[in-house]
Amino acid sequence: MNEIPYARQIIDEDDIRAVVEVLRSDMLTTGPKIEEFEGALAEYVGAKHAAAVSSGTAALHAAMFTLGIGPGDEVIVPAITFAATANCVVFMGGRPVFADVDEDTLLIDPGDVERKITARTRAIIAVDYAGQPCDYEALRGIAERRGLALVADGCHALGARYRGRPVGSLADMTVFSFHPVKHITTGEGGMVVTDREDWARRLRMFRTHGITRDPADFSPLTSDLRPPTSGLRPPSSEPSWFYEMVQLGYNYRLTDIQCALGISQLRKLPGWLQRRRELAAAYDDAFAGDERIRPLAVREDVEHAYHLYVVRLGRELDRGEVFRELRRRGIGVNVHYIPVHLHPFYRRRYGTEPGECPVSEDAYEHIISLPMFPSLTRDEVSYVVDIVHDVARDIGGSH
Numbered sequence: 001m002n003e004i005p006y007a008r009q010i011i012d013e014d015d016i017r018a019v020v021e022v023l024r025s026d027m028l029t030t031g032p033k034i035e036e037f038e039g040a041l042a043e044y045v046g047a048k049h050a051a052a053v054s055s056g057t058a059a060l061h062a063a064m065f066t067l068g069i070g071p072g073d074e075v076i077v078p079a080i081t082f083a084a085t086a087n088c089v090v091f092m093g094g095r096p097v098f099a100d101v102d103e104d105t106l107l108i109d110p111g112d113v114e115r116k117i118t119a120r121t122r123a124i125i126a127v128d129y130a131g132q133p134c135d136y137e138a139l140r141g142i143a144e145r146r147g148l149a150l151v152a153d154g155c156h157a158l159g160a161r162y163r164g165r166p167v168g169s170l171a172d173m174t175v176f177s178f179h180p181v182k183h184i185t186t187g188e189g190g191m192v193v194t195d196r197e198d199w200a201r202r203l204r205m206f207r208t209h210g211i212t213r214d215p216a217d218f219s220p221l222t223s224d225l226r227p228p229t230s231g232l233r234p235p236s237s238e239p240s241w242f243y244e245m246v247q248l249g250y251n252y253r254l255t256d257i258q259c260a261l262g263i264s265q266l267r268k269l270p271g272w273l274q275r276r277r278e279l280a281a282a283y284d285d286a287f288a289g290d291e292r293i294r295p296l297a298v299r300e301d302v303e304h305a306y307h308l309y310v311v312r313l314g315r316e317l318d319r320g321e322v323f324r325e326l327r328r329r330g331i332g333v334n335v336h337y338i339p340v341h342l343h344p345f346y347r348r349r350y351g352t353e354p355g356e357c358p359v360s361e362d363a364y365e366h367i368i369s370l371p372m373f374p375s376l377t378r379d380e381v382s383y384v385v386d387i388v389h390d391v392a393r394d395i396g397g398s399h
């Protein structure tokens, strides 16, 4: 068998046709496909509004901008996540504060969130790690009691549910990524969803340089710059060159080409999710009762989206050795993630150090992500399982 990767996108003829159609049209970017994709995704995740942006990282940045995070503010993030979850706080001049995770699920630990709150804390970013929703009841309770915003980094969890409700409807804002390893792809791409109309407007302004064409947002400072008809409400239908840059924004737009791909991909998401769940169940069965290879725990009240399939290796197994041996045998395993507070940037800038998030740091030594993507076959799962068992036996010694 060829090397089996840990993740792989599916692009079919429908996707290709959808993209080519946009390429043949007049609008390659900022055309009708953006709103169509935003509307379809918002509906799928049970949110009122969505703003498409150029990546999941841009989506996180836009969320922090929208909350008004700035110097002196702290935002609590889990230690086990992709670096971008914390970086977005730094982009705005705020300080990420790392909370530890639950030992069994590796989801942010609400108890530790509570301990890390200070007078400067403004928000919590919950990461639905591997595709499993966090303990939103506990997190919502904390956020409401302490007056904090709750943002969900749902980059792993498009299509997941918590107590019947989809990720996208559980926090004040939820962020998704459409990188090719995620559930659906636009090449690069991201989305922020929210129920708040005022936030949706801020998100859209941020993705296009902080510029507005809506007279409702115009400042009295510019009344002498405007053409006489602009500034009328409702907005005049007369053509106008006028716009204002009211905030410092970026070019974080997603193109129509990409949105067409996203719309086409989203149609296939339900089938792909089902497939991921079947594959996870096959792995679960194969590892049941094996203390050397323990899948992460799944909460009773969730529908997992299985972006990743993560196992925790027994302490008698050296994870580095297992990783090397699996890669040597063509299994594209990976490790998600190096605890973010241990990266040199964070240690230098904020003085974070080992010992701050002991559960995360210990888990990091023992976890490994096995191949998980919808085109993975049952035979390939069996093949992976056999090799994992072989390697565990060879390295750990037979018991």
Ligand SMILES: *Cc1c(COP(=O)(O)O)cnc(C)c1O
Pocket: 055, 056, 057, 058, 081, 082, 084, 085, 127, 153, 155, 156, 177, 178, 179, 188, 189, 190
């Ligand atoms: C992928 C990912 C991101 C960043 O998304 P990009 O689209 O790659 O910028 C952020 N957070 C988590 C948890 C992710 O997995």
